[in-house]
Amino acid sequence: MSFKVYQINPELKDVMPQEIIDLEEKSTLNNPKRGVMDLPFYKELIEEHSLCAGCPEAAALRYIMASLPNPEDTIIVNSTGCTSLVFPHIAMHTVHSLFGNQNAVASGIKRVLEYRYPDRVKDVVVLAGDGATVDIGLDCTLQSFFRQEKITTICFDNEVYANTGGQESGMTPKGHVFKMAPKGKQFEKVPMWQLAIDSGCKYVARLTVSSPKRVESVIKKAVYVARYLGPTYVHLYTPCILEIGLNSDQGLEEMRARDKERFEFFEYITPEAQEVIDRVKAEGLL
Amino acid sequence: MAKLGPSGFSPYPVAIIDKVLNPPPGKALLFDELVDEEVAMREAAKAMLTRENPTIFPGPQVLYAWNEDAKKKAKQVKELAQVLNAKIIPMYDYRPKYPKINPEVEINPNHPNLTIWHNNIKACIFIGVHCHYANVALKIIRAETDCFTIAMCSLEGHEDAMITLRDQHPEELDKFIEIAKQVKAELGK
């Protein structure tokens, strides 16, 4: 794909709705310096979604879409879950994979793209819930790290299987009670960020999405390091306000509270990843 | 003889029930008949010029300037619309839209019938719509409406349209525009 696909033929511009004209004239596509600060001023790649009102996953997706450095040539691989409800609405390439298979599918896509477009930068980003990434898909997730696939994996950790109505996941903290986990979680939250480090990820971050600028910085680093080096992993806390009984306007408060405890900002960068980051920074892209 | 819709939904597309396949190169499909391209073009022009609210549905392959053919075709679509006194409603985006589309100004492959019903469209031309979405949309239109569908496909055509023209590139479009002008003059439109 290229930016050209957004250029409307002038003869037919008069029949095109404004929202599509805006995508050509007022979007940040084709600008690697794009970021969350553009959000109020430019056309977004996501504007409508079918998540619950106030769901922090929606905020996270907006920040991520605004931060990806190369959206025209980025393929998002997603998995079933609340996040997947958003992908039909975004102006980017997305592939919906079978639940849990996302990192295997992404590995294949990345390799084929490298083969098919050797002269073109194509970023592959996996975006899936905690159930898909850490429980059912853990095998595929870790195997892709072991194989050093050049893909970015972003986990939306809402600590529950939200889309299916509130079952506990490996990421649920010990003792948490959910509608369909009435006895409370019996074992500790899986330290997925640590598993990612041990499995060979070059860049790993854990954070809530309370700070858009921080999300931008992390996403850009993760994408660039994956592009040049190998697997990267970003673990985001995006609380399911519905399942933990919060109102639409309480997501941010919840994330800020967790910023100080189990989702305290944490970043792991290998020395070679640091080199990539420094280089990209010197180019003014970070 | 295959008929106009609405044919209802069935496990098999109507074209299959009617034992219709895409035409071979150089030929076109007129309902369930294999005919020469000119014949199909004349019938297509006639349908567009005589039925109510004729509309052209251009897809992304002609809406966006992604190659030289697309740029030419955009001009031709505009001219064709003038000759056929047709409206243009774009199918610019295949994504299902939330909460709903505006059938006045757009058509979506996931529920094309909404646009057809809303605008009472009785004849339409699909052009520049990627094949898999054209297939889905044409099946739905045939199942749900009595719209006379015409597919101008740059590849192998679409058996679910009432008229299927295949291998349609700028040259063929020029030919169609000329034929449409003749038919228009004959009909005194």
Ligand SMILES: Cc1ncc(C[n+]2csc(CCOP(=O)(O)OP(=O)(O)O)c2C)c(N)n1
């Ligand atoms: C192979 C397969 N198994 C099970 C399911 C049912 N399923 C749909 S969504 C979901 C839970 C998703 O949880 P998570 O990945 O945490 O995403 P969330 O909805 O919490 O964002 C499950 C188990 C499925 N769609 N496919």
Ligand code: SF4
């Ligand atoms: S169920 Fe939870 S995670 Fe899913 S959209 Fe609603 S608030 Fe968000």
Ligand SMILES: [Mg+2]
């Ligand atoms: Mg979850």
